[in-house]
Amino acid sequence: MPEPMPITSVWLTCQQPARDQRRGRYVPESSTHPGKMLPHLAAHAIATYTAPGDLVLDPMCGSGTTLVEAMHLGRHAIGVDIEPGFTTLAQANINLAATQGAPGTAQVITGDATGLLHLAPASAFSAVALVLTSPPYGRYTHGLVKTTGSGVRKRAHLYGEREHGNLAYTSWSGLLDGFAAILDASYQLLRPGGTVVITCRPVRRRPHDFIDLPGELLAVAQSVGLIPVQRCAAMLAAVHDRKIVHRASMFGLMAARKARAEGLPVHLLVHEDVLVLRRGEKP
Numbered sequence: 555m556p557e558p559m560p561i562t563s564v565w566l567t568c569q570q571p572a573r574d575q576r577r578g579r580y581v582p583e584s585s586t587h588p589g590k591m592l593p594h595l596a597a598h599a600i601a602t603y604t605a606p607g608d609l610v611l612d613p614m615c616g617s618g619t620t621l622v623e624a625m626h627l628g629r630h631a632i633g634v635d636i637e638p639g640f641t642t643l644a645q646a647n648i649n650l651a652a653t654q655g656a657p658g659t660a661q662v663i664t665g666d667a668t669g670l671l672h673l674a675p676a677s678a679f680s681a682v683a684l685v686l687t688s689p690p691y692g693r694y695t696h697g698l699v700k701t702t703g704s705g706v707r708k709r710a711h712l713y714g715e716r717e718h719g720n721l722a723y724t725s726w727s728g729l730l731d732g733f734a735a736i737l738d739a740s741y742q743l744l745r746p747g748g749t750v751v752i753t754c755r756p757v758r759r760r761p762h763d764f765i766d767l768p769g770e771l772l773a774v775a776q777s778v779g780l781i782p783v784q785r786c787a788a789m790l791a792a793v794h795d796r797k798i799v800h801r802a803s804m805f806g807l808m809a810a811r812k813a814r815a816e817g818l819p820v821h822l823l824v825h826e827d828v829l830v831l832r833r834g835e836k837p
């Protein structure tokens with residue numbers, strides 16, 4: 555295990571609720587993706603670690619947040635997702651950004667990103683300035699709930715129907731091995747000195763395991779040769795008048811209440827870990 559890195563910067567990425575960040579900028583069907591990145595988080599990472607005209611890659615692009623924010627900032631982007639339903643959604647979001655005059659361009663590819671080197675266009679090799687991504691970690695962390703006459707019903711909490719190859723449905727070691735393969739391939743697409751930004755949270759797996767996913771992913775990233783440069787906290791809550799205003803969904807509140815009722819000392823998460831790594835300068 556590598557030494558834990560101190561948090562060096564806090565990103566105020568949730569001063570506006572997620573739905574307000576998306577309204578008018580993403581198609582309404584985007585709500586069906588269970589684990590979207592905050593648009594302000596993606597925009598902050600892209601603005602900080604790239605320049606206009608640069609190429610950004612998200613090998614697990616889901617609804618296309620990285621791609622859309624890159625386009626609006628005048629960057630070009632490539633996204634990959636294994637679920638055709640999500641790449642269709644990402645394409646709809648790309649089309650919307652284009653109609654809104656976003657100066658950048660984006661391409662989305664359906665496929666298993668562990669085979670990224672077979673999917674990426676030749677022009678992307680050693681050309682990517684930033685890899686910005688977030689792995690799927692479990693079916694039950696996110697989602698929407700709807701109140702019905704007979705109680706509450708969960709929806710949009712699954713990463714598609716396909717169990718084959720989607721890292722959301724593999725074993726824990728399968729997730730880490732798959733993510734290592736994706737990062738290894740991404741390394742070869744990065745230009746020398748290019749940046750990798752991974753966002754993730756610690757997770758609980760039943761019954762009582764608390765897993766340091768950020769620490770595990772940092773170890774995976776280092777194992778493929780990436781050099782850690784910064785660890786940041788991206789807020790999932792607002793900060794107003796020095797107070798934290800939580801933005802947890804009803805789904806998140808329900809999960810925390812249930813866990814506490816079972817005797818687990820669970821608190822609402824108000825930030826996501828952001829791991830920043832770099833490819834060495836030498837080709």
Ligand SMILES: C[S@@+](CC[C@H](N)C(=O)[O-])C[C@H]1O[C@@H](n2cnc3c(N)ncnc32)[C@H](O)[C@@H]1O
Pocket residue numbers: 587589590591592613614615616617618619620634635636637640665666667668687688689690691713714719720721722732
């Ligand atoms: C946390 S979500 C990413 C969400 C995205 N950042 C957004 O804002 O919508 C992780 C994504 O990884 C995708 N995924 C899982 N296994 C994959 C694989 N082997 N290859 C490509 N994509 C994969 C899932 O389908 C899911 O959409």
